[in-house]
Amino acid sequence: MVVVLTLSREAAITVADLGEFGLIAAIQEILxxxxxxxxxxxxxxxxxxxxxxxxxxxxxxxxxxxxFRRVWSTGRDIGVKAAAQNLADIAAMGAVPTALLFGLAVPADTAVTWVLELTEGLVAECDRAGAVIAGGDVTGADTVMLGITALGNLGGREPVTRRGARPGDVLAISGMVGRSAAGLAILQAGVDPASAPGLADLVAAHRRPRPDYQAGPLAAAAGATAMIDISDGLVADVGHVGAASGVRVDIEAARLPIPGLREAAALLGADWRDWALGGGEDHALAASFPAGASLPTGWLVIGTIGRGNGVLVDNRPWHGRGGWDHFPAC
Amino acid sequence: MVVVLTLSREAAITVADLGEFGLIAAIQEILxxxxxxxxxxxxxxxxxxxxxxxxxxxxxxxxxxxxFRRVWSTGRDIGVKAAAQNLADIAAMGAVPTALLFGLAVPADTAVTWVLELTEGLVAECDRAGAVIAGGDVTGADTVMLGITALGNLGGREPVTRRGARPGDVLAISGMVGRSAAGLAILQAGVDPASAPGLADLVAAHRRPRPDYQAGPLAAAAGATAMIDISDGLVADVGHVGAASGVRVDIEAARLPIPGLREAAALLGADWRDWALGGGEDHALAASFPAGASLPTGWLVIGTIGRGNGVLVDNRPWHGRGGWDHFPAC
Known part of the structure; x- marks a missing residue:
C-alpha cells in the first residue's frame, strides 16, 4: 500500500496507470x-x-x-467546496454533520495527485465539520463529476424545515452573502486578486466556502422556526422558505453583512446587490426566529417575515440577478 | 402542478423548457x-x-x-438499474433497503418525458425493495449522470461484511450470474433477441437486473459469515471476500445457475464461462455460510472456502475475463 501511495504522488502517474482498485487503495491510504x-x-x-x-x-x-473549473480551483479547493455544500445542508436542518459518502468520476488521464488532493480537501472539510468519510465509488468519465451524500445527527432536536416561518418572525443569517459570486466575477474578469485589498479573500470564498456548521444546531436549539442553506442565492433561497411556509419575506439590504463587496463591485463595474441578493454558493444559513428570541452568536437579523407571499428587498420586488437555474432558457 | 405535469409529458418539452425548479416540481409530482x-x-x-x-x-x-446507453435502454430501464445496484449493496450487508436519494445530471435538451420515465424506474425498483425516494438533486451536464445513495435498516442484526469467511464455510449465491453480460453481448452483436428462445430474457436481465433484496437479510439471519453484491463479476467479487477474510475461495463451475447461458454463448461464438465468472451487474448476492448451515430459500451452494488466498474455479486459477475495471489500461 505504501508503494502505491509513493508511486501515486508522482505527477506523471494517471488514474489509468493505477487502475480502479489501485486508485481506491491510494485514496483509502490517505483517509x-x-x-x-x-x-x-x-x-x-x-x-x-x-x-x-x-x-x-x-x-x-x-x-x-x-x-467548478480545474483552471480556477485546485483539487483541494474542489474537495472542500463539494464537502461544504453538502455538509451545510445537514446543518440547515439543525443537525450535526456526521459522515460523507462520495462518488468520483474522472477521465482516465487524470493525475492521481489531483484525485488525492481532492480527497484531502474532502477530508479537511469533513474534519472541520466533525464528520468522517464513510464510503465512496470511483469510475471513469469524460469530465470530472462528484456525487456527494452527507449524513447527520439531530441529537434529539426536531428538524428545522423550510415550512415553519410565521408572520412576525425575524429573518436572520449566519455567515456572509455574495462573496462567492464576487470571487467568481473577479476570476471571470481576469482581474489579479492581488491588485486591490480584499479581492483575494473574495476569490478564496469562491474557491473554498467556509460554512459555520455549528450555527445550524445552535439555531435549532434557539427556536428557529425555519432554516435553509443559501446555495442558489439569498432571495431565491429565502423565497423557498416563504413559499414552503406560506409567508412573505422582507429583506433590509442595509443590514446584509457584505464586507469588501461594494469596493470589489465598484472595481469591476458590477452591482454589489446582484452578488449579495442573487449570488449563491456561500452556504451561509438563513433562518426565521420568533420575534424577541435570543439569537445565537454569529446570527444577524436582516429582515422580517410577514403575511403574503414573495420576497421584498427594501419593500420592493427584487428584479436583479435572480439566483441560479441549472437549466437557463436558451 | 398538474399543469406542469401535463405539459411535461409532451415529448417535445425539454428540461431547458421547464427549468430546474419546474423539472423538480414535475419529478415530485410523480413520486x-x-x-x-x-x-x-x-x-x-x-x-x-x-x-x-x-x-x-x-x-x-x-x-x-x-x-448504460440510451439507445439500448429506456429511461425506465436505467432508473430500475440505477436503483437496483445501490439497493443490492444494502441487502449485501444483511440490511433491508429503506430509502434512496438520487442526483441527476442531464443535458438541457433532454426530453422531460425521459427524465420522468427514469424517475418512474427508480420508484418502481424502490417499491419492489420496500424503499422510498427521500431526496435528490438535478443539474445540467453534457451527458447523463446519476449519483445514487441507498440507505437501509439492519433491524437489530449484525452487519455481514466481507471479512468473516472462514475455511470450512460453504460459498453460496442467491440469484443468477452472467445474464447481464450475456444480454449486453447480444446487444453489442446486434443479434435480434427474438431470433432464438431465451435471448430476450438475457437482454432484459442486462437492462433491468432483479436482485432478491430479501435474500440479504435472510442470509444474515441464517448466519452468513461474509456477503457481497456481485457487481463486478463473480470471480472478482468473491475475490474481494477472500482478500478481506484472508481465505481462498473455490468455485465449482458446474454448480452455477446459468439457464440459457450456454445456448446463447454457442449462438454468439462466446464462452459462457466468461459471462458467468467475469460478467458483472446481475447483482446476485454471494455469501459464505458455516458448513451444515440451513440455507434460506433461493440460496444455492456453488463452492467452498479454504485456507490460502485467491479464487480457484474447478481447482484452477481463472484466466478468463476478469471482471470490470473502470480504468482499463490503454
Whole structure:
C-alpha cells in the first residue's frame, strides 16, 4: 500500500496507470482512521451510528465546467467546496454533520495527485465539520463529476424545515452573502486578486466556502422556526422558505453583512446587490426566529417575515440577478 | 402542478423548457406519497427513521456511455438499474433497503418525458425493495449522470461484511450470474433477441437486473459469515471476500445457475464461462455460510472456502475475463 501511495504522488502517474482498485487503495491510504463508523470504507455499504433513531441525509452532484473549473480551483479547493455544500445542508436542518459518502468520476488521464488532493480537501472539510468519510465509488468519465451524500445527527432536536416561518418572525443569517459570486466575477474578469485589498479573500470564498456548521444546531436549539442553506442565492433561497411556509419575506439590504463587496463591485463595474441578493454558493444559513428570541452568536437579523407571499428587498420586488437555474432558457 | 405535469409529458418539452425548479416540481409530482420519512423530498435534507440506532449507506455513480446507453435502454430501464445496484449493496450487508436519494445530471435538451420515465424506474425498483425516494438533486451536464445513495435498516442484526469467511464455510449465491453480460453481448452483436428462445430474457436481465433484496437479510439471519453484491463479476467479487477474510475461495463451475447461458454463448461464438465468472451487474448476492448451515430459500451452494488466498474455479486459477475495471489500461 505504501508503494502505491509513493508511486501515486508522482505527477506523471494517471488514474489509468493505477487502475480502479489501485486508485481506491491510494485514496483509502490517505483517509484518516475512522473511529466512529461501525463498518467504514471498503465494504458494500457503510454502517454508521444513528444514535437518536433518525438519520439526516442530503445528496448533490457537482459537474466540471458548471460547478467548478480545474483552471480556477485546485483539487483541494474542489474537495472542500463539494464537502461544504453538502455538509451545510445537514446543518440547515439543525443537525450535526456526521459522515460523507462520495462518488468520483474522472477521465482516465487524470493525475492521481489531483484525485488525492481532492480527497484531502474532502477530508479537511469533513474534519472541520466533525464528520468522517464513510464510503465512496470511483469510475471513469469524460469530465470530472462528484456525487456527494452527507449524513447527520439531530441529537434529539426536531428538524428545522423550510415550512415553519410565521408572520412576525425575524429573518436572520449566519455567515456572509455574495462573496462567492464576487470571487467568481473577479476570476471571470481576469482581474489579479492581488491588485486591490480584499479581492483575494473574495476569490478564496469562491474557491473554498467556509460554512459555520455549528450555527445550524445552535439555531435549532434557539427556536428557529425555519432554516435553509443559501446555495442558489439569498432571495431565491429565502423565497423557498416563504413559499414552503406560506409567508412573505422582507429583506433590509442595509443590514446584509457584505464586507469588501461594494469596493470589489465598484472595481469591476458590477452591482454589489446582484452578488449579495442573487449570488449563491456561500452556504451561509438563513433562518426565521420568533420575534424577541435570543439569537445565537454569529446570527444577524436582516429582515422580517410577514403575511403574503414573495420576497421584498427594501419593500420592493427584487428584479436583479435572480439566483441560479441549472437549466437557463436558451 | 398538474399543469406542469401535463405539459411535461409532451415529448417535445425539454428540461431547458421547464427549468430546474419546474423539472423538480414535475419529478415530485410523480413520486408516491412518502409515509415513512420524517422530512421527505423538498427540504435541504431528508430526515429518515433509523429505528435500531444505525444507518447502512452506500453510494454509486452511473455514467452514460459507460454504465448504460440510451439507445439500448429506456429511461425506465436505467432508473430500475440505477436503483437496483445501490439497493443490492444494502441487502449485501444483511440490511433491508429503506430509502434512496438520487442526483441527476442531464443535458438541457433532454426530453422531460425521459427524465420522468427514469424517475418512474427508480420508484418502481424502490417499491419492489420496500424503499422510498427521500431526496435528490438535478443539474445540467453534457451527458447523463446519476449519483445514487441507498440507505437501509439492519433491524437489530449484525452487519455481514466481507471479512468473516472462514475455511470450512460453504460459498453460496442467491440469484443468477452472467445474464447481464450475456444480454449486453447480444446487444453489442446486434443479434435480434427474438431470433432464438431465451435471448430476450438475457437482454432484459442486462437492462433491468432483479436482485432478491430479501435474500440479504435472510442470509444474515441464517448466519452468513461474509456477503457481497456481485457487481463486478463473480470471480472478482468473491475475490474481494477472500482478500478481506484472508481465505481462498473455490468455485465449482458446474454448480452455477446459468439457464440459457450456454445456448446463447454457442449462438454468439462466446464462452459462457466468461459471462458467468467475469460478467458483472446481475447483482446476485454471494455469501459464505458455516458448513451444515440451513440455507434460506433461493440460496444455492456453488463452492467452498479454504485456507490460502485467491479464487480457484474447478481447482484452477481463472484466466478468463476478469471482471470490470473502470480504468482499463490503454
Amino acid at each position: 484518516p482512521p475512522d473511529t466512529t463508523a461501525i463498518v467504514g470504507v471498503g465494504d458494500d455499504a457503510a454502517v454508521l451510528p444513528a444514535p437518536d433513531g433518525r438519520t439526516v441525509a442530503s445528496t448533490d452532484l457537482l459537474i466540471e465546467g458548471r460547478h | 408516491p406519497p412518502d409515509t415513512t420519512a420524517i422530512v421527505g423530498v423538498g427540504d435541504d435534507a431528508a430526515v429518515l427513521p433509523a429505528p435500531d440506532g444505525r444507518t447502512v449507506a452506500s453510494t454509486d455513480l452511473l455514467i452514460e456511455g459507460r454504465h
